[in-house]
Amino acid sequence: MGGAVRDQQQQLHPCDSLLLELNVIWDEVGEPDTVRDKTLLELEQECLDVYRRKVDQANRCRAQLRQSIAEAEAELAGICSAIGEPPVHVRQSNQKLHGLREELNAIIPYLEEMRTKKVERWSQFVHVLEEIKKISSEIRPSDFVPFKTPVDQSDLSLRKFEELTKELESLQKEKVIITPANQILSPVILYPCIAVLFLFSAHINLTMSLCF
Template sequence: MSSFQTSIGTRSSTMIETSCGYLLQELQMIWNEVGEDQFEREKVLLDLEQECVEVHRKKVDAANTSRTRLHQELAEAEAEFTHLLLSLGERSFPGRPERMVGTLKEQLDSITPALQEMKLRKEERVNQFRAVQGQTQKISAEIAGQSELGDSLLAFKVNDNDLSLKKLEEYQIELQRLHNEKVV
């Protein structure tokens, strides 16, 4: 824990103790003046302690839920990044942080730009695949003597799991083959 965090924790703990201590002293003075019996005093103090524990438990539970959510978001971001890397056929990405260090929020913030860049690369690659597949379909239709394709031009779907340059090159080779066949 950093000295700043320790300082904040000590300061807030001291403030709570001071304010709670002051309020308990005030309650003791009131009880003394009123003449509250010891059994009632202990019962009220026990109730106060239980309420305090419940409030703290709720805050700890909320913080734990937030931590769990951040762990999940980080795991999902890393998994998505890895999936994109594999589907694009790339071994590495220079924008990806080498080691994940720091708080969960810092780790998530460090992978987010690389993940966004990979999403853009995927979108560009999908557009390249669609363009090549569209041209391939158009030339195939022309070779088959179909002048109008209608909705069949929109029928192809890009396989998101293999967007590698090797696969794109295969489609481009097929497009070139069809183009040469059409010309002859």
């Protein structure tokens, strides 16, 4: 290959450089135009196929990132609504984000933090609900209807938690008032008491008979 051709190749795009080299070889071999045209069409189609695969791959990646961002934002908004906190808008609060990946990476820490808060808040709700169920069964056993701890976590606000806490406090006060009045001695305690009373009565009768 001559020096002029090499200089020309260095100034061309790699694909154009290879095509130029191919034409030089064809000229040297004496390849007919029909074969050249067919080969060039095949090369063009192969290049288009490669580009199309890359474009499709990039489109899928973009769609997945957009979906992940949308799902993360929806979950974040749902958690904020459930626990009664103001919504977090990552894109509005950070204008320096460049690209979907950065946007998703910026949302994830907020989402994980809010997930932790929701779990902690739900644990507090479960504790109060279990106490309500326990005390209700103790002070009103005949009227008590067993219930399962609800799984609805759409309202975990502090307002709702305060309502449940007040209900628990009311039941606790009612228990303090009712329990002593309704307390009944169990057989384990009752039978010894009867025996003591019987012995005491017999002792009194014996004493009186001796006196008279």
